[in-house]
Structure formats: C-alpha cells, structure tokens
Amino acid sequence: MSQRKATSDAGRATIRDVAERAGVSVASVSRVLSGNYPVSEELRRRVMKVVRDLDYVTNAHARSLAGGGTPTVAILINNITGAAFAHVAKGVEGAATLRGWLSLVGTTGDDPERELALVNLMRQQGVSAVILLGGAYDYDEYQLRMARFARSLDAAGSHLVLVGRPPLEGDVPATTVDYDNEGGAYAMASHLLSAGHRRVLVLPGHAELTTAQGRLKGAQRAFEAYGVPFDPGMVRHGPYDYEHGYEAVEAALHDTPDFTAVLAGTDVVAAGAMQALRAAGLRVPEDVSIVGYDDIPLASQLTPQLTTVHVPYEEMGRVALRAVADRREGGAGRRKGADGDHLVLGTHVVVRNSVRPPGQHG
Amino acid sequence: MSQRKATSDAGRATIRDVAERAGVSVASVSRVLSGNYPVSEELRRRVMKVVRDLDYVTNAHARSLAGGGTPTVAILINNITGAAFAHVAKGVEGAATLRGWLSLVGTTGDDPERELALVNLMRQQGVSAVILLGGAYDYDEYQLRMARFARSLDAAGSHLVLVGRPPLEGDVPATTVDYDNEGGAYAMASHLLSAGHRRVLVLPGHAELTTAQGRLKGAQRAFEAYGVPFDPGMVRHGPYDYEHGYEAVEAALHDTPDFTAVLAGTDVVAAGAMQALRAAGLRVPEDVSIVGYDDIPLASQLTPQLTTVHVPYEEMGRVALRAVADRREGGAGRRKGADGDHLVLGTHVVVRNSVRPPGQHG
DNA sequence: CGCCGTGCGGAAACCGTATCCCATCGTTAC
DNA sequence: GTAACGATGGGATACGGTTTCCGCACGGCG
Numbered sequence: 001m002s003q004r005k006a007t008s009d010a011g012r013a014t015i016r017d018v019a020e021r022a023g024v025s026v027a028s029v030s031r032v033l034s035g036n037y038p039v040s041e042e043l044r045r046r047v048m049k050v051v052r053d054l055d056y057v058t059n060a061h062a063r064s065l066a067g068g069g070t071p072t073v074a075i076l077i078n079n080i081t082g083a084a085f086a087h088v089a090k091g092v093e094g095a096a097t098l099r100g101w102l103s104l105v106g107t108t109g110d111d112p113e114r115e116l117a118l119v120n121l122m123r124q125q126g127v128s129a130v131i132l133l134g135g136a137y138d139y140d141e142y143q144l145r146m147a148r149f150a151r152s153l154d155a156a157g158s159h160l161v162l163v164g165r166p167p168l169e170g171d172v173p174a175t176t177v178d179y180d181n182e183g184g185a186y187a188m189a190s191h192l193l194s195a196g197h198r199r200v201l202v203l204p205g206h207a208e209l210t211t212a213q214g215r216l217k218g219a220q221r222a223f224e225a226y227g228v229p230f231d232p233g234m235v236r237h238g239p240y241d242y243e244h245g246y247e248a249v250e251a252a253l254h255d256t257p258d259f260t261a262v263l264a265g266t267d268v269v270a271a272g273a274m275q276a277l278r279a280a281g282l283r284v285p286e287d288v289s290i291v292g293y294d295d296i297p298l299a300s301q302l303t304p305q306l307t308t309v310h311v312p313y314e315e316m317g318r319v320a321l322r323a324v325a326d327r328r329e330g331g332a333g334r335r336k337g338a339d340g341d342h343l344v345l346g347t348h349v350v351v352r353n354s355v356r357p358p359g360q361h362g
Numbered sequence: 363m364s365q366r367k368a369t370s371d372a373g374r375a376t377i378r379d380v381a382e383r384a385g386v387s388v389a390s391v392s393r394v395l396s397g398n399y400p401v402s403e404e405l406r407r408r409v410m411k412v413v414r415d416l417d418y419v420t421n422a423h424a425r426s427l428a429g430g431g432t433p434t435v436a437i438l439i440n441n442i443t444g445a446a447f448a449h450v451a452k453g454v455e456g457a458a459t460l461r462g463w464l465s466l467v468g469t470t471g472d473d474p475e476r477e478l479a480l481v482n483l484m485r486q487q488g489v490s491a492v493i494l495l496g497g498a499y500d501y502d503e504y505q506l507r508m509a510r511f512a513r514s515l516d517a518a519g520s521h522l523v524l525v526g527r528p529p530l531e532g533d534v535p536a537t538t539v540d541y542d543n544e545g546g547a548y549a550m551a552s553h554l555l556s557a558g559h560r561r562v563l564v565l566p567g568h569a570e571l572t573t574a575q576g577r578l579k580g581a582q583r584a585f586e587a588y589g590v591p592f593d594p595g596m597v598r599h600g601p602y603d604y605e606h607g608y609e610a611v612e613a614a615l616h617d618t619p620d621f622t623a624v625l626a627g628t629d630v631v632a633a634g635a636m637q638a639l640r641a642a643g644l645r646v647p648e649d650v651s652i653v654g655y656d657d658i659p660l661a662s663q664l665t666p667q668l669t670t671v672h673v674p675y676e677e678m679g680r681v682a683l684r685a686v687a688d689r690r691e692g693g694a695g696r697r698k699g700a701d702g703d704h705l706v707l708g709t710h711v712v713v714r715n716s717v718r719p720p721g722q723h724g
Numbered sequence: 725c726g727c728c729g730t731g732c733g734g735a736a737a738c739c740g741t742a743t744c745c746c747a748t749c750g751t752t753a754c
Numbered sequence: 755g756t757a758a759c760g761a762t763g764g765g766a767t768a769c770g771g772t773t774t775c776c777g778c779a780c781g782g783c784g
Contacts, residue, residue: 012488012518014740025764030742037743038761055514060486061423061431062740065769069423070483080455081448081659090442093469097476102483105467107455114459121432121464124422126374152417156374242663271663278665297443301604301633303640303665376770387734392772399773402732424770427739 013054022050033058034068064126072102073324074122077133078110083268083296084313085133088163091317092131099325101128112145119149122158129159129324135211136165143169150174159327161320166210167342175327176342177320181211184309184347185218186225188291189263191307191349193226196357197261197289200234201252203245203273205265207237215265215293240265245272253280260288260358267292267299267308270354274302289355305352312345319343375416384412395420396430426488434464435686436484439495440472445630445658446675447495450525453679454493461687463490474507481511485518491686493523497573505531512536521689523682528572529704537689538704539682543573546671546709547580548587550653551625553669553711555588558719559623559651562596563614565607565635567627569599577627577655602627607634615642622650622720629654629661629670632716636664651717667714674707681705 015033019026024043031037032047050056063069075092077085089105096103104125106118115132122130130153136142146168150160154173162168167176192200202219205212216235223230234256238244245264249272252259262277264270270292274284282288285304292299292308299306323343381388386405393399394409412418425431437454439447451467458465466487468480477494484492492515498504508530512522516535524530529538547566554562564581567574578597585592596618600606607626611634614621624639626632632654636646644650647666654661654670661668685705 016740026741027743027765028763031763034742040762043763055517057482057485057518059427059488059740060483061426061488062769063486063742065421065423065427065739065771066741066743067769068742080442080452081445083443083445086443086448089467090469093442093467097468102487103467105451105455105465106459107452120419121422123374123419124425124432125464126421126423155417156419242659268663275663275665297604298660298663301630301637301660303637377772378770388771389735389773390733393733396772400731405733421770424739425772427741428770428772429739430772 012059013056015056015058018047018050018054018056021054022046069126070100070102071128071325071328072104072125073321074104074106074118074125074127074130075133076106076108076115076118076122076130078108080105080107082134083298084294084311085164087296087313088133088317088320091314091319092321093317094314095318095321095325101321101325119153123153123156126156127158128328129153129161131161131163131320131324132165133163134165135205135209136162137206137208138166138210138213139208146174147172159324161324163316163320164211166214174341175320175323177316177323177345178342179311179316179345180347181214182218182221184293184311184349185215185263186222187218187347187349188293188309189219189222190225191351192261192263192289192291192355193222193228195261195289195355198228198358199231199256199259199261201249201256201259201262201273202235203248203262203264203269204235204237205240205269209240212237212265219263234259240269242268242272242275245269245274246276247272249273249276250280253277261355262288262290264290264292267294267296267306270306270308271298271302274354285354285356289358291355295350299350300352302354304354307352307354308350309347310350311347316345319345374421375418377418377420380409380412380416380418383416384408431488432462432464433490433687433690434466434487435683436466436468436480436487436489436492437495438468438470438477438480438484438492440470442467442469444496445660446628446656446673447526449658449675450495450679450682453676453681454683455679456676457680457683463683463687481515485515485520488518489520490690491515491521491523493525493682493686494527495525496527497567497571498524498527499568499570500528500572500575501570508536509534521686523686525678525682526573528576536703537682537685539678539685539707540705541673541678541707542709543576544580544583546655546673546711547577547625548584549580549709549711550655550671551581551584552588553713554623554625554651554653554717555584555590557623557651557717560590560720561593561618561621561623563611563618563621563624563635564597565610565624565626565631566597566599567602567631571602574599574627581625596621602631604630604634604637607631607636608638609634611635611638612642615639623717624650624652626652626654629656629658629664629668632668632670633660633664636716647716647718651720653717657712661712662714664716666716669714669716670712671709672712673709678707681707 015029019029032044093103108115150172153160160174162176168174204216220230236248262273270290292306295308295310299308377391381391394406455465470477512534515522522536524538566578598610624635632652639650654668657670657672661670
C-alpha cells in the first residue's frame, strides 16, 4: 500500500527525461514532436534520436489536458456480437482511424443503467461525440432520457449521435443517422405481394422496438397499396433472434397454417423461420417463401440464399463519423438544430433465391 | 483560428466551479467525490447538490494525470465483424466493465503498419494492457515484432496479452491465452474417422496462419492414430471465409471427387462448402458429411446443424482480462516470466446433424 | 478554566504536456 | 557601424484533478 513509488524506475519516460538527455529544453522537445513550430534540423535530429532510444511516447492524458489531444468518439452498442451493429461499428472505427481519431467501444447489454453509466464515463473521457447504435425501445421515458443525454453532452462540448434510431423530438442538440426502414419494409412486402403472396406471416420484432414498428408499418402500407387485407393475426412479435424465428413459425404452423410466405424482421429471424419450416417438412421456397431484413453476410450464406433488404450499415457508421467531424470543424459558426441533424440513407431489396410465387411446387 | 475561447461558456464545469458554487474548497469536492476521506454529511450534501445542478463529471484526463485514473485495456482485432473475435471482445469488455475498467477497441485490418500505430496509440493512452486478438501469420519477423511490442509495453508499465495466438519464445514479458487448437482438430477428425470416413477434404485455412497450422496438424495426428493414410492432395488452403469454402469444394469436386467428408477450418468455411455441395447436387450429410470449427451461432443455424468444435471465445476474453487484472493487483511482488504466462483453455466437439457414416444414403 | 487531541477544511505542490512570452544570435538594411 | 528584424530556443504558466501537509475549531478532560 505504502510504497507507491516502488515501481518508479519502471515508469514511462517523460518529456523531461527526453529533454534532459538531449540537452535541450522541454519546450523544444514538444515542438519537435508536434511539428507545429520551426525547429532546426540539428535539434530535430538530436531529439528524435533520444526519443527512439528511450522508446518515448507522449502521454495522451497530459496532452489532451494541455489542449492538444486526439479527438475521440465513443461507440455505444447493445451487443457487439450482433452482425448489423458490428458493421456500423466497423464503419465508424474505420472512418475515425482514417483521420487519426480514436474510438472507444462500450456495450450496454440493453440495460439503461449501464447506458447511463457509459455515457457519463465517456463524458469524463472528454469524447468529441457519443454514438448510440441500434433500435430503441420507445418507452415514454426514452425521449426524455435521450434529450437529457444530448443536452448534457452538448453542454460539455460533446455531441450525441443516434444511429438507426428515430430522431429526437423538439429542439434537442443531437444528430440522427437513419435509414429508410419503413421504405425498405414497404419494398420487401411489395416484392412478396407482386409475386402473388396474400397470406404472409409477419415477424417484425419486439412491439416496442422502434425498428420493428417501422418495419411493420412499411409492410402494412404495402398491403394497403396492393388492396390486400392485412390480417393482424398473422403478426407475431418477439426478439430479433434465431429462436424467435423458429418458435414463431412453429406456432403459426399450428394456428394459421395457410401462410405462403414469411416476412422476417431480420435475417437471423429468417434463418430460424427457415429451419422451423424445414423441420415441419416444408420446402423453401417451393412451399413457403421467406424474406429477411438487414442483408448481413448470413443472408447470402443460407440455403437458399435469402432475398432481403440491404441496409448500408457500414456506410451509416462512416456517415455518423463524418457528421461529427464536420460539426467539429465547422465549429462555432454552425448553429445546433441546423439542417444536417437528420441524415437518412436509402435501402433496397436484394433479390436472391428464397421467394417464389405461391402454389408453384417443383 | 484566433478565437480559441469563443465557446468558453460552453466548456465543461470544473471542480473549481463546483467548489466555488458550493462555497467550499476544491479539496473538499475532490474528497466527497472520491470518497476516500471522511467528510461531514452536511458537506457531502452541499457538494452533491451542486454536482447534480451543474451536471459535473470529473475530467478523466486530469484525474489519470494526477494518478487516480480508471484502468483501461485496449483490444486490437483484425476485423470486428468476425464472429469469433467479436465474442472474445465481448468477454473482455464485459469483464472489464464489471470491474469498472474501460476498454478501447481498435481494428488493424491485418495491416502490420496499423498494428504498430495502434499499439503506440494505446501506449500513449497509458493502457494497463494491450490485448491482441486472433491467429497470427508466422513470418520470421513476427516473433521479433511481438517481442518488441511486449518489451515496449512492459517498460511503460503496461502489458501485452496474446489471445488465440501461439506464445512467444524466449523470456518475453507477455501473457498468452490460448485454446487447445490442435486437440480440437484431433477430436474433430477422430469423430469423422470413427464414423468411417477415409477420404476427407481438409480446408485448414491459410498455410501461414498459426491457427490453420494447428488445425491441420491435429487432423494429421488423428489420421495417424487411426492408421489411415493422410493424402496431402486432399488439403486446400485459403482464407477463413465463405467464398473459400465454396470454391475449394468446387475445385475438389473436379479434382478429387471421391471425398465423403469435409473438415472445414471454420464454421463459415463449412457454410461455403455446404453451399457448393448443394449446388453440385449433393446432399449433406447423406452424400457428404461436413464439420466446422469455432462453434459460432451460425453453426447451429445452418441446415443441417453443423457438428463443430466448440472454442470458448468469450471465456478466453474474460480470462485474458482476469490475467491482466491479477497481474496489476499482484503488483511488484510478481515476477514476469511466472507460471501464469500461458493459459490454455479446452475445446470439445459439439455433435449436431452434419455427419453420417459414408455411403449411407437416405 | 485551560490544555490537548481529534476531525475536518484549506492552501499548495505536483502529474506531463502545449504554448505564450521573452532572450539571444546572426543577418540585413540604413 | 549600428539598429532593426527574423529565426530559434528556453523559462514559466496553465490545463483540471488528487493528495499531502497544516491549521483551525471544537470538545473532553484534568
């Protein structure tokens, strides 16, 4: 406990050590390293040699305390193993690294407590922005919670970015990067309808999840547009996972076995649905068609390859980071609440082999 | 450019602001917040109220400069979208958050340049440890490179952890968390052999990748143990992706079509292989058996569900973090090069539905 | 009533770096 | 020849906390 300095010799080299050993001042070393001040070639050489000898690296904490610092973004994600969000994270991380920014990643596990704790932790770190990934549960409290985050971060000179969530209401200092969720669902459902399907099992996801709400709404609109009655009994809610897809189809086969297609809220859900159909002796797509959503790699790896909606996840990540970077460079001149606060990216249907007209066996 | 203080009022609140507003000294505020010094109830209340009013959070940079700081681990990963490594990352992140540690994530994209840059960046951040994820390419240079990283980090009071890579040779200050790669492959190949398969297509991965080398070796040992001649012509190297699995099977069907089973180096490779077999009109497992490696969720989502080798990825992540934490608490008393430097976790075969004895149609 | 111990709050010294301001030196112009 | 000037390097200070060292006030006891 007491010997705090026991490992003193193992501590990292400071800029003072370098200065001393090179026989120059601390200021000169700093200038050589940051390179934003003219120094003589001789000085540079002397300093750099010592830097190499000592394997010196600047202390990022001290640097950012003194004002220099590397810009940092924080990525907060529910579950890092979810393929879709992993792609967004990749987009953010790639774009960040490209401009020399650093990225922190935290996982919330869908726990509001942890989300709060992490936002505060990131605030402590002085991040330039906090990027929140993934659909949100639209509790009454949600809007207030996010608005509080947004203001809190804004007051600290940071910024909140919502990716894949609906924008916040009112004059809240946050940026939203979204995709045309409802439109994708509309197009996907239209694809099924135009193939002749009328009885479609819909598995949009959790009823409270904003993503699921949008996907369901898009499907409903498509049914309307085609003049096909939409049967609420054909909708089954549940989590975005394989098991739900499997169980929902199992249950539907028992309750309403006349469906000829499955509109899954997610590729993973589609995979589960496909498996359940097979287990029941049904063929895909000969007996039942299936479509997914997200277009993660799994979609093209299933048999048959899945027709699905492509969502530009990685691009969204890049866009999110760009929005933050622009805002940061735009600086004081830009007002919050400006036009760029809500960015929407397009989606499109990717046609593969999991859809056929109904009743066409063989 | 010039108006550096333009946004002055937007800057975050400092501990001094809190102290002033609460009418107490800076030291008192610090003591209330860190809680490692007795303060009166009255003082605590006064300070906490102001903290809430101002939405104050401590500046992590200043704190860690002054010695307080939150311990941080860095996770360096080739590709965040790879399922296996994502699980390790999840394990590390979860264990880190559990003890209040922070985790940084960086992706290297298999680029040694970026790897170097990131290690240095992390060193600047003063991380407690750098955790390198994933199989390594065993170039001559690799050992030297890692040894340099290890010493460099060690000198800065940090530590290098290799996860899923072979341990470093010699007296290098690094910890390795590994799994029984070769043993898993041995068991998996034995499973096929005991089912009666003799002609097995082996897709171990890239020839230079240490993971692939181990998996191939394990398979070879199993063949030896069973007294079955191992045909090098049945081995096809390539990347751990879906396309490689597909193309390798396609090529093998042309060159050596007498194989009755596929031993894939990865579940994803197995998925590709399965697809190629189907495309050629072969059934799995009736005509050809397939096994994978890793036991990622995909394995149980394929049709048929894949028999594979379970690798405790998430556990490895947790173990890696625990190793770092222990070392940190063990402190100066522990010598580098101690026993705990190489941890090996077990693997086991998970039997599902993708294997049948050869020649048993129906 | 005075002394001393105790508990709590304040002033100040760092942590490692960037930057401002000034001193110095060599150079050029008058 | 001297003054003014540009190019560099050094010293000092600020960044926002933590922590050590002190001093003060209060209470109990002799």
